[in-house]
Amino acid sequence: MLNKTQEEITAKWKSMDTEHPLVSIKCLAFNQEKYIAQTLDGFLMQETDFPFEIIVHDDASTDKTQDILREYQAKYPLILKPVYQKENQYSKRDGSLTRAANAPLKGKYIAECEGDDYWTDPQKLQRQADFLEQNPDYIAVGHNVRIVDDEGNPMKKDHPIYRKWFDTYTSMEDRDYTLQDFEKGVMFGQTCTRMYRNIINPMPKEIEEKYFAMDYTNGDVAMSLLCFCLGKIRCSSLVGADHRKSISNDSWTSKTFKKNMTRRDILSLIEQEKFANSFNIFPDFTDQQYRHVRRSFTIFKQSKSWKDFSIFIGNLRIIKHKIKFLKRLFKLG
Secondary structure, rough: OOOOOOHHHHHHHHHOOOOOOOEEEEEOOOOOOOOOOHHHHHHHHHOOOOOOOEEEEEOOOOOEEEEEEEEHHHOOOOOOEEEEEEOOHHHOOOOHHHHHHHHOOOOOOEEEEEOOOOOOOHHHHHHHHHHHHHOOEEEEEEEEEEOOOOOEEEOOOOOOOOOHHHHHOOOOOEEEHHHHHHHOOOOOOOOHHOOOEOOOOOOOOHHHHHHHHOOOOOOHHHHHHHHHHHHHEEEEEEEEEEEEEOOOOOHHHHHHHHOOHHHHHHHHHHHHHHHHOOOOOOOOOOHHHHHHHHHHHHHHHHHHHHHHHHHHHHHHHHHHHHHHHHHOOOOOO
16 A cells, blocks of 8 residues: 555655665566556555665566556656566576566665565665665565465465465564575575665676576575575564465466475575585585475375386485485484
């Protein structure tokens, strides 16, 4: 819900140096006509003493997402600067989407929120930017989030589909988060809660090559790892956004729900380890790998399919410490 009129927002922005925004809001959108207006309203309601820009990268939506963006762009041309793709960049699977979305970002800091999530705290940007301004040794900040369904209704912790996400996203505490948290699979908040220094535009060539070589790692995980490699990270228990978990929209969750993704998960951990090693940082993902191997074995026991058995055997082949894993798996040690 916007707390100011279009005229009030426009008047404020005309008094600011909009060519040099302190914060760039990065928003990826694809076929989210049902949600994008709520996302934009969450951006526009932010109460700040600095200018920010809203960069929405629409990845060639085939619904009315672009029409809605154009309506908002006409109302807020000083703030909203959409990028309209004619060809879907995500489907190329070569980093084209990330590069195209990052290119226009001019802010000293970047705040992220995808086109089906939305911010609920009008002070979110101000709090996070103030912290980073006052603490130059920190690279990023995050906060807590509420998980909602397609209609924006809060999900309960025992929801059978999304139970695991509650520990991952909604238990953020008021403390520093470190690589030891990341080793347990805990990032510094969900994507829509994060603000980090502009370390991506431009990204140093030697880092960029290694960053985009992570073929199996999701973008939010890769960005988390990069931040953990570059500096200190702070989180807050503040619940300042809603993250939508859906199996009816075109999300990563909906595409992979109920699929055996354990091989990809393990390969992702292996390449994350390699990326971190290039910074002389050596994370230990042994426990995460074990969980994925055990999960692949459980999936095979339930399905009794040759495909799932071959995935389980393949997982054993690519992990380190195979004997250790087998002993733990079969409770022999």
